[in-house]
Amino acid sequence: MRAAAAAGLRVTALGSGHSFNGIGRPEDVALALHRHAELVGVDGDGLVTVQAGMPLHRLNAELSARGWALTDLGDVDRQTVAGALSTGTHGTGARFGGLATQLRALELVLADGTVLRCSPGEQPDVFSAARIGLGALGVLSTVTLQAVPAFALRAEEGPARLPDLLDAFDEVVTATDHVEFYWFPQTDRCLTKRNTRVPLEQAAPLGRARAFWDDEVLANVGFAAVVAAGRRVPALVPQLARFSAGALGARTYTDVAHRVFVSRRRVRFREMEYAVPREAAPEVLAELRRVVDAGPERVPFPVEVRVAAADDVPLSTASGRDTAYVAVHVPARSEPGRYFAAFEAIAGAAGGRPHWGKLHGLDAAALAGRYPRLGEFTALRERLDPAGVFANAHLDRVLGRTSDDRRRRAPAGPARSAGAVAP
Structure with missing residues (x-):
């Protein structure tokens, strides 16, 4: 870090490359942490300290082997711990916050090589x-997370109708511990997932044949075929969506928590996700349905809906408010075009905040109106990294440039529209 800063180079710490936008795209120095990825230790109170390059799927396995678990997870586990924390990764659950709310301490390597140890009692700001931190304050070296005793989830999955879910949205998403649903555009059909926390000894997982059929054949191979057919013949997408919704039928099973939280995703896509106030979600979804039904686009991917509790993290999408997450997708090689732009406008009208690791078209000025504590964050960044060593073009756009960086570099270019943001 000292050598890079002295040479006037920008440094980007690499995670797993899971983000859909340019937040992790290096310009000068790419700092790979894949060999800085060991479990440091787990104490008797469940405080787990881990080197920041460890991927979540390895951390889940390490914790499970020791009788511990993270209290909530997203549905993808390929990210590094540092990358997941830095971009605000979250799961679902009206009483639960994102991964950052489980953090208890961290070590941050600053641009001058200083190692800053931080916790609520040490460097609390x-x-x-x-x-x-978006990777904008320094390089996360180690983190300490609060784990909980290992538990299982009883998963209840089945079909539903969008109007019914919207009419009783608050009751639906608070009915049990972790609730999400997937709406298939051009239809009113949804797939719901309700996960209830239960003791580990109640685990009764699906048989291997049923799990392979559901999660590999139908959810991946079959869905890939549906997406491919929809791209070739867009007029078939509504019928294909109804077929997909019906093919994934009802099922109930109980398994170790991280095996239920995480889904295998083998069909590539591009994603935009906005966090809106939980009470605004029904109208956002209803308006999105009206726009999709009236427009020319045929959308082969379902819309994902999740919830989270309010938290106190300055750049959290759930900072200060109970939150609903709405995520839209298109196939990986498709242009999101008017669909993403329309959704971004709908979510923006509700005060929506974009996920930091996914596609969006907002710049620092627009984001300041969505994140009330953004100025607090950028002031701290100015103090810790005035030369913008940890910046890149994407962070220039969403945070603005630091003072020393502005003096030595040309002005940033204009923000791209949502439909033109590179993956």
Whole structure:
């Protein structure tokens, strides 16, 4: 870090490359942490310290082997711990926050090589902001997370109708511990997932044949065929969506928590996700349905809906408010075009905040109106990294440039539209 800063180079710490936008795209120095990825230790209170390059799927396995678990997870586990924290990764659950709310301490390597140890009792202002730091404050070296005793989830999955879910949205998403649903555009059909926390000894997983059929054949191979057919013949997409919704039928099973939280995703896509106030979600979804039904686009991917509790992290999408997440997708080689632009406008009208690791078209000025504590974060960044060593073109756009960086570099270019953001 000292050598890079002295040479006037920008440094980007690499995670797993899971983000859909340019937040992790290096310009000068790419700092790979894949060999800085060991479990440091787990104490008797479940405080787990891990080197920041460890991927979540390895951390889940390490914790499970020791009788511990993370209290909530997203549905993808390929990210590094540092990358997941830095971009605000979250799961679902009206009483639960994102991964950053489980953080208890961290080590941050600054641009001058200083190692800053942070916790609620040590450098509390840095700790507060760095829980979701976008890679803009320094390089996360180690993190300490609060684990809980290992538990199982009883998963109940089945069909539903969108109007019914919207009419009783608050009751639906608070009915049990972790609720999400997937709406298939051009239809009113949805697939719901309700996961209830139960003791580990109640685990009764699906048989291997049923799990392979559901999760590999139908959810991946079959869905890939549906997406491919829809791209070749867009007029078939509504019928294909109804087929997909019906093919994934009802099922109930109980398994170790991380095996239920995480889904295998083998069909590539591009994604935009906005966090809106939970009470605004029904109208956002209803308006999105009206726009999709009236427009020319045929959307082969379902819309994902999740919820989270309010938290106190400055750059959290759930900062200060109970939140619903709405995520839209298109195939990986498709242009999101008017569909993403329309959704971004709908979510923006509700005060929506974009996920930091996914596609969006907002710049620093627009984001300041969505994140009330953005100025607090950028002031801390100015103090820790005035030369913008940890910046790149994407961070220039969403945070603006630091003072020393502005003096030595040309002005940033204009923000791209949502439909033109590179993957």
